Amino acid sequence: MTAAVRMLRETTxxxxxxxxxEVRHISKRYGSSVxxxxxxxxxxxxxxxxxxxxxxxxxxTTLLKIIAGxxxxxxxxxxxxxxxxxxxxPERAFVFQDFALxxxxxxxxxxxxxxxxxxxxxxKREETARHYINQVGxxxxxxxxxxxxxxxxxxxxGLARALAVNADVLLLDEPFSAVDEQNRRKFQExxxxxxxxxxKTLIFVTHSIEEAVYLSDRIVLxxxxxxxxxxxxxxxxxxxGPPDLIRRNPAYLDxxxxxxxxxxxxxx
Amino acid sequence: xxxxxxxxxxAGRIPINVAFPPFSDVVAAFGRMxxxxxxPSAFLxxxxxxxxxxxxxTVIGIVMGVxxxxxxxxxWAGVPVFVVMQAAPMAALIPLITYVYGIGLTxxxxxxxxxALPVIALNGYKAVRNVSPSLRAMCRSFLGNRRQEIFxxxxxxxxxxxxxxxxxxISAGFVGVVLAELLITPTGIGDLITYHRSIADYAEMYAVIxxxxxxxxxxxxxxxxxxxxxFRPEKKEHSA
Amino acid sequence: MTIAGYRIPPLASLILWxxxxxxxxxxxxxxxxxxxxxxxxxxxxxVGSTTFLNAAIMTVKCFVIGxxxxxxxGVLLGLLMGRVDAADKLLGMWVNLFVSAPLSALVPVIMILxxxxxxxxxxxxxxxxxxIIALDTRAGVRDMPPSLLAMAKSFGASRWQVLTKIVFFxxxxxxxxxxxxxxxxxxxxxxxxxxLVSIIGLGELFEVxxxxxxxxxxxxxxxxxxxxALGAAELIAMLExxxxxxxxxxxx
Numbered sequence: 001m002t003a004a005v006r007m008l009r010e011t012t013x014x015x016x017x018x019x020x021x022e023v024r025h026i027s028k029r030y031g032s033s034v035x036x037x038x039x040x041x042x043x044x045x046x047x048x049x050x051x052x053x054x055x056x057x058x059x060x061t062t063l064l065k066i067i068a069g070x071x072x073x074x075x076x077x078x079x080x081x082x083x084x085x086x087x088x089x090p091e092r093a094f095v096f097q098d099f100a101l102x103x104x105x106x107x108x109x110x111x112x113x114x115x116x117x118x119x120x121x122x123x124k125r126e127e128t129a130r131h132y133i134n135q136v137g138x139x140x141x142x143x144x145x146x147x148x149x150x151x152x153x154x155x156x157x158g159l160a161r162a163l164a165v166n167a168d169v170l171l172l173d174e175p176f177s178a179v180d181e182q183n184r185r186k187f188q189e190x191x192x193x194x195x196x197x198x199x200k201t202l203i204f205v206t207h208s209i210e211e212a213v214y215l216s217d218r219i220v221l222x223x224x225x226x227x228x229x230x231x232x233x234x235x236x237x238x239x240x241g242p243p244d245l246i247r248r249n250p251a252y253l254d255x256x257x258x259x260x261x262x263x264x265x266x267x268x
Numbered sequence: 269x270x271x272x273x274x275x276x277x278x279a280g281r282i283p284i285n286v287a288f289p290p291f292s293d294v295v296a297a298f299g300r301m302x303x304x305x306x307x308p309s310a311f312l313x314x315x316x317x318x319x320x321x322x323x324x325x326t327v328i329g330i331v332m333g334v335x336x337x338x339x340x341x342x343x344w345a346g347v348p349v350f351v352v353m354q355a356a357p358m359a360a361l362i363p364l365i366t367y368v369y370g371i372g373l374t375x376x377x378x379x380x381x382x383x384a385l386p387v388i389a390l391n392g393y394k395a396v397r398n399v400s401p402s403l404r405a406m407c408r409s410f411l412g413n414r415r416q417e418i419f420x421x422x423x424x425x426x427x428x429x430x431x432x433x434x435x436x437x438i439s440a441g442f443v444g445v446v447l448a449e450l451l452i453t454p455t456g457i458g459d460l461i462t463y464h465r466s467i468a469d470y471a472e473m474y475a476v477i478x479x480x481x482x483x484x485x486x487x488x489x490x491x492x493x494x495x496x497x498x499f500r501p502e503k504k505e506h507s508a
Numbered sequence: 509m510t511i512a513g514y515r516i517p518p519l520a521s522l523i524l525w526x527x528x529x530x531x532x533x534x535x536x537x538x539x540x541x542x543x544x545x546x547x548x549x550x551x552x553x554x555v556g557s558t559t560f561l562n563a564a565i566m567t568v569k570c571f572v573i574g575x576x577x578x579x580x581x582g583v584l585l586g587l588l589m590g591r592v593d594a595a596d597k598l599l600g601m602w603v604n605l606f607v608s609a610p611l612s613a614l615v616p617v618i619m620i621l622x623x624x625x626x627x628x629x630x631x632x633x634x635x636x637x638x639x640i641i642a643l644d645t646r647a648g649v650r651d652m653p654p655s656l657l658a659m660a661k662s663f664g665a666s667r668w669q670v671l672t673k674i675v676f677f678x679x680x681x682x683x684x685x686x687x688x689x690x691x692x693x694x695x696x697x698x699x700x701x702x703x704l705v706s707i708i709g710l711g712e713l714f715e716v717x718x719x720x721x722x723x724x725x726x727x728x729x730x731x732x733x734x735x736x737a738l739g740a741a742e743l744i745a746m747l748e749x750x751x752x753x754x755x756x757x758x759x760x
Contacts, residue, residue, distance in 0.1 A: 094409040451703060
């Protein structure tokens, strides 16, 4: 199966890949003084994982929330599958930095919540939710509550919820920043495996260079105050081997080093 | 607890004051009043305005509180009024209520309402304002409409604080009803206190007062149990 | 709230309600509400009278003594409960009971034990205010970051130094919050106490006004008492804001 999947990926990676999300001249101001984003132009090809990487204050989360339709841009537009974004839509699903799980609801209900809001009947939505709870490696925890889970497990619920609504684009806002290091690595590996199975387009916000290089097909580097696109990097890391090998791959290490040199000027 | 009762017993026996009976006398008085039915019947009378007043205050308070939390113009018009009402000694109005509504049930219900309403409404308001913004964003990003956002996210997330307001409202309601019975007309518990004081049955009087204080504490504690049983599945099932 | 781009301060709504009150009063719909303007005019009359002055002096005196006592006892009790587990176990239940108990039922007892005079009012204020102060102080002490304690000890602070230099200041935001709530409760206590004793101070005035249907005087007196309550609470709130910077940092 993996061979076939990889072949498919090779073809989508070619230059003819249709952009599923286009960001056109997006700018965002808060009040009159703070300029968070200035004239951002980006395309996100179908089926790829693109990271938005940059130091804090570069507006990467703001950009992601504008794509999600949770924030209104001051200028410009976002086009998803040919349609201009005016708010959240069924083709996009969001994974939150702080998980945004309902503490009063079980894992199962949390994972099924997107479907619940669509009015899908209980039996059907729980069946779908169970499938994705299993996919993210949480089967057996369906009736637990969020406070009984570790940070990593909670974010897996958040991911299952986003997968369950079957959106084309997953928007992940620093999903692993509240997860401890070991679990983060495991989760990153699982995410790579999952995207081969689920065939989604992923837009991923992170401040970790290693994480971005490890996961991404493309990395968009943003510079701070105001946020602008400073560089787009395609790491070309061969991810066919075992995870530990990837992290020792020279291409991986070189890219991390290269990005760090580009970013070190912004360190406080 | 035992220590406290012992200290009371000793202090009563010394005696510090003629009007300070030992603990055992108070317990005996409690037994006498339960046996002759005066205490239970007084409680029934007192509970009537209390329950009516609390139901009224709860319904109005939660509706207004949630409304103020959700809508800016209601917040603007309502919150300052309730803040003043909560900070001010509303008990000062009880004599006024008496002389307008007479000495009947209405006046006592009103006394309960004016004391319990502000804290219930303000807690409802704060609860809605403190709902996690990320949960609300989550609901919107998964295409929840306004109705779903309110009923599936805002109200459940606000419910612990709303219940905290209800507990405060209940204890304020007890204050209201006791004050009303002491100030307006001696009926129920207030009558028992006034009567036994006037004939210098101090043990009986202490028993009545201790009972009403304990009763209010038990009611508040009971509400907490009900809240956990009905609304907090995550607290009930796995944690001890 | 904003209308047409202008921000209207929240307190402005009180002015709106004052106008509503005035209109209701002028229409004479409810006997309870004389027009606000009449009440305000009566204010001068009430404040000028010697009975009011005497009552006010007595009330403020009782209030200040009662609050001072309850702050002293409440903070000490709270520190004790926060630092000593045995004290917490012994007293916690009672403090929690009394903080929400209908203490007005106790006033008749206080009247018997302390007579019908000022001491009864002082004790009432004390009883209304002390528990919340103790409870909040305890919460402040319990919530303080343990690393701060460890830091003080590692630099060789004595128990007394830990208490006065670390614990007290770490808990200060909660202590002040408790005192503010205590002050609000204390005002209620002073009013309830005087109403129940009803032969002294403002309680006597309230009694006289409402018995004789002097609505304007009654409301004027009520406004004064309300203003006093809010003013006292606001005073503490100002203190709280002064130390807000580190209260905010700590809870972040």
